Amino acid sequence: MIQVRELSKFYGKKAVVEKVSVNIQRGQITSFIGPNGAGKSTLLSMVSRLLDADTGEVLVDKDDVRKMKSNDFAKRVSILKQSNFMNVRLTVRELVSFGRFPHSKGRLNEEDVRIVDQAIEYMELGDMEDSYLDELSGGQRQRAFISMVIAQDTEYVLLDEPLNNLDMKHSVQIMKILRRLVDELGKTVIIVLHDINFASVYSDRIVALKDGRVVKDGPTEDIINSESLKEIYDMDIPIKQMSNCRICVYFNS
Amino acid sequence: MKTRYLIAGLILLSFTSLFVGVSSITPMDLLDWSSEETQIFLISRVPRLVAILLAGAGMSVAGMIMQQLSRNKFVSPTTAGTLDATRLGILVSMLLFTNATLLEQMAISFAFALAGTLLFMQILDRIKFKDAIFIPLVGLMFGNILSSLTTFFAYRSNVIQNMSSWLQGDFSMIMSGRYELLYISVPILVLAYVYANRFTVAGMGEDFSRNLGLNYKFVVNFGLILVALVTVTVVLTVGMIPFLGLIIPNIVSIMKGDNLEKTLPHTALMGAIFLLICDILGRVLIYPYEISISLMVGVIGSGIFLYLLFRRKAYA
Ligand SMILES: Nc1ncnc2c1ncn2[C@@H]1O[C@H](COP(=O)(O)OP(=O)(O)OP(=O)(O)O)[C@@H](O)[C@H]1O
Ligand SMILES: [Mg+2]
Numbered sequence: 001m002i003q004v005r006e007l008s009k010f011y012g013k014k015a016v017v018e019k020v021s022v023n024i025q026r027g028q029i030t031s032f033i034g035p036n037g038a039g040k041s042t043l044l045s046m047v048s049r050l051l052d053a054d055t056g057e058v059l060v061d062k063d064d065v066r067k068m069k070s071n072d073f074a075k076r077v078s079i080l081k082q083s084n085f086m087n088v089r090l091t092v093r094e095l096v097s098f099g100r101f102p103h104s105k106g107r108l109n110e111e112d113v114r115i116v117d118q119a120i121e122y123m124e125l126g127d128m129e130d131s132y133l134d135e136l137s138g139g140q141r142q143r144a145f146i147s148m149v150i151a152q153d154t155e156y157v158l159l160d161e162p163l164n165n166l167d168m169k170h171s172v173q174i175m176k177i178l179r180r181l182v183d184e185l186g187k188t189v190i191i192v193l194h195d196i197n198f199a200s201v202y203s204d205r206i207v208a209l210k211d212g213r214v215v216k217d218g219p220t221e222d223i224i225n226s227e228s229l230k231e232i233y234d235m236d237i238p239i240k241q242m243s244n245c246r247i248c249v250y251f252n253s
Numbered sequence: 254m255k256t257r258y259l260i261a262g263l264i265l266l267s268f269t270s271l272f273v274g275v276s277s278i279t280p281m282d283l284l285d286w287s288s289e290e291t292q293i294f295l296i297s298r299v300p301r302l303v304a305i306l307l308a309g310a311g312m313s314v315a316g317m318i319m320q321q322l323s324r325n326k327f328v329s330p331t332t333a334g335t336l337d338a339t340r341l342g343i344l345v346s347m348l349l350f351t352n353a354t355l356l357e358q359m360a361i362s363f364a365f366a367l368a369g370t371l372l373f374m375q376i377l378d379r380i381k382f383k384d385a386i387f388i389p390l391v392g393l394m395f396g397n398i399l400s401s402l403t404t405f406f407a408y409r410s411n412v413i414q415n416m417s418s419w420l421q422g423d424f425s426m427i428m429s430g431r432y433e434l435l436y437i438s439v440p441i442l443v444l445a446y447v448y449a450n451r452f453t454v455a456g457m458g459e460d461f462s463r464n465l466g467l468n469y470k471f472v473v474n475f476g477l478i479l480v481a482l483v484t485v486t487v488v489l490t491v492g493m494i495p496f497l498g499l500i501i502p503n504i505v506s507i508m509k510g511d512n513l514e515k516t517l518p519h520t521a522l523m524g525a526i527f528l529l530i531c532d533i534l535g536r537v538l539i540y541p542y543e544i545s546i547s548l549m550v551g552v553i554g555s556g557i558f559l560y561l562l563f564r565r566k567a568y569a
Contacts, residue, residue: 050460074466081460087324088456089510098454102466106450106514132510152465 001026002047002156002190007056009042009212017042018212019056024205026155029182029189031199031220034209035233040192041082041160043209047190048079048158060156074102078149079158082192084141086133092144093129096120099151119151122177138165146174150181157181159191163198171195175202200224201245208232224248259522263306266529270305271298273536301424304432305532306525308491311438311483313524314445314517316498317505318476319370321456321513323377326506327389329498330484334396336495338369339481339488341403347412355434359485366481369399374477386562424491424532424546432490438483442521445479449513452476456511493547494528496554501527503561 002024009017017039024030032040045051047058049065058065060076068076078099090098096119100112108116120129123143133141142165149157157178163171175198181187182204193199199206199220206223208216215232216223223229224246229237237250271294272278278298282290316329323333330336342365346358353361373395377388407413445452454462455472462469487494501524509516528546531553535544 048464050463069466070463070468071466074464079460079464084461086457086461087326088321088453089506090453090512091510094510094512098450098457098465101450101454106453149464 001059001061002188003059003062004043004047005057005059007043007046007053007058009039009046009051010054016212017046020209020212020214021056022207022214022217024188024190026188027182027186028204029178029191029202030205030207031203032190032192032207032209033194033196033199033232034215038209039212040209044079044158044160044190044192045081048077049073050079050081071102074152074154076154077156077158078152078154080145080149080160080162082160082164084145089132089134091130091132092125092136092147093120095133095144096125096129096147096151099148099153102152115153116151119147122150123147124173139167139170142166143170143174150177154187156188156190159189161192161194163193163195171198178202196224196229196248196250197245200248221246256519256522259519259526263522263526263529266526266533267302267306270302270529270533273533274298300432301532302529304435304491305424305528307435307438308487308494309497309525309528310442310521311435311524312487312494312497313501313520313527314442315480315483317502317513317517317520318445318452319480319498320502320506321452321511322473322476323374323388324456324458325377325388326503327386327499328377328392329389329496329502330480331495331497331499332389332392332396333373334369334392334399335366335373335481335484336488336493337396337399337403339366339485340493341365341369341399342485343489344403344407344412348406348410355431355489358489359434362489363481363485366485367478369395370477370481371474374473434486435490437486441479441483445476446514446517448472448475448479449517453511453513456513491546495547495551496558497524497528497550500554500557500561504557507564 004020004022007017007020008015020043032043034040042051046053065073093116097108097116099119100108100116104112120126123146125143125147128136128140133144136144142162146159146162149159162174166174178189178191179202182189203220205218206216206220207214208223210232216228224239226237226239229235229248235250236253237248238253240247240249272280278290278294282288283294285291312330319328319330319333320326339362342362343358345365346353346361349361350357373392376391376395380388380391404413451467451472454465454467455469455476459469502520505516505520505523509519528550531549532546535546535549538544
């Protein structure tokens with residue numbers, strides 16, 4: 001379990017994340033939603049130690065993240081940021097192999113190679129594994145990054161808007177893979193999503209942020225209703241039930 | 254290009270280099286151990302060859318590490334003020350100690366090279382406008398400022414004559430006795446290879462590095478220390494060799510990518526070969542005179558550099 005306690009981040013006098021406390025259960029997909037600037041990325045960055053919190057603490061399975069060794073932390077928690085600028089010329093396979101870095105320091109053993117193969121296969125990158133990243137499309141590159149994080153094989157996987165740049169097919173594919181990581185391998189996935197329908201269909205829990213505070217936190221079915229969405233987004237969004245899925249029809253509200 | 258071919262080419266060129274020069278020496282002469290030819294061979298030709306190989310490999314790898322750590326393809330000892338800071342360091346060591354030993358010169362110029370490079374990296378961090386071409390220009394300006402400081406103080410204290418030997422790279426003065434300092438680059442190259450994977454990860458950026466559990470700051474600083482050490486040993490023994498650390502890593506990057514563990518041996522080989530070719534050409538073009546290596550590398554290198562600039566533009 002990841003416990004976030006009273007976490008705050010200030011830029012100047014403005015608190016962009018303010019006394020946020022949430023518990024993230026193991027073996028679930030927890031989606032973070034909320035309007036632009038709500039503080040979702042900032043929160044994820046603090047949980048994953050990319051950013052230092054100003055107050056509060058984060059515990060991963062009861063261990064304070066600030067006290068963990070970098071390498072141990074990297075074996076337990078991985079993160080993919082919202083935007084990734086990388087001008088290192090690596091092939092897809094090389095990039096994904098670096099996902100094993102915390103475990104192998106670059107000297108891959110058989111087990112590492114197997115995990116890398118699997119991560120590439122999950123993301124259907126097999127036929128472009130020897131292409132250089134700068135020769136790929138934005139969405140293909142995004143899939144390569146996700147594949148790298150999967151190869152890192154951590155208990156907790158944090159993804160900040162991983163569906164950026166992806167077409168419908170690959171968005172669905174990635175959400176299904178995340179579901180498999182959780183259901184079959186017992187991983188814990190924390191994901192920031194803007195499309196609430198993906199959140200609705202695939203997540204176990206939803207945490208909604210607004211102006212740096214948690215405004216909703218609960219099982220998916222408790223959050224995906226017109227009332228709660230009104231509170232989060234200031235929009236009247238009707239919900240339609242379609243074969244097990246609750247779809248938010250927000251396009252003309 | 255296969256590594257195998259590179260090694261074959263290197264051996265062939267090394268052989269050529271050993272037997273090109275004002276006094277003609279043939280392999281047969283070496284059979285007589287006490288002949289004058291053998292003496293020249295051992296005192297001048299062999300050290301020259303070793304110096305070229307080490308300087309070529311060292312400067313190329315140093316450039317490659319810098320480009321990886323600064324995440325900019327146009328940063329190198331030439332374009333980040335490292336070379337100029339080194340020279341300023343040499344001047345300071347000459348002013349502080351009237352008869353500075355090689356080790357004192359080395360220590361002081363190392364401190365300057367490192368400080369200069371770190372300062373440039375700080376400037377790089379603060380620049381908002383991170384255009385790939387703008388940054389090396391800033392580096393060149395920074396280098397020129399250091400360089401004018403050096404010239405100014407060298408004039409004031411009448412050591413400009415002594416300094417000029419460090420202005421231009423020159424292998425014709427390489428003799429046994431002084432070039433041995435270059436051997437330092439051997440363990441440095443080995444260390445660079447050991448750290449290659451870490452440098453690659455650092456090149457992905459600070460956030461990626463942290464995600465992968467890398468101690469980013471340490472690795473960057475460690476890399477820059479290696480770079481400064483190599484640069485200092487080369488400048489102190491051979492002199493400035495511009496552009497080498499810029500063009501070789503760029504060519505390798507285009508051909509084989511940036512996975513340093515894979516490309517480092519290639520870069521070292523290519524650097525040595527390129528410098529060897531420049532040196533041999535410099536020795537035969539206006540025989541029996543010599544064109545200095547920095548002029549040769551400067552002319553050929555700046556041509557390739559321009560080509561790379563335009564190429565980058567095309568697919569940027
Ligand atoms: N380095 C910074 N300096 C100052 N303010 C910042 C900085 N980084 C983020 N902020 C501010 O913090 C707030 C939260 O940003 P954050 O990136 O966490 O939002 P978000 O919820 O991820 O938004 P989005 O959905 O657009 O990605 C924003 O108002 C932003 O302007
Ligand atoms: Mg964000």
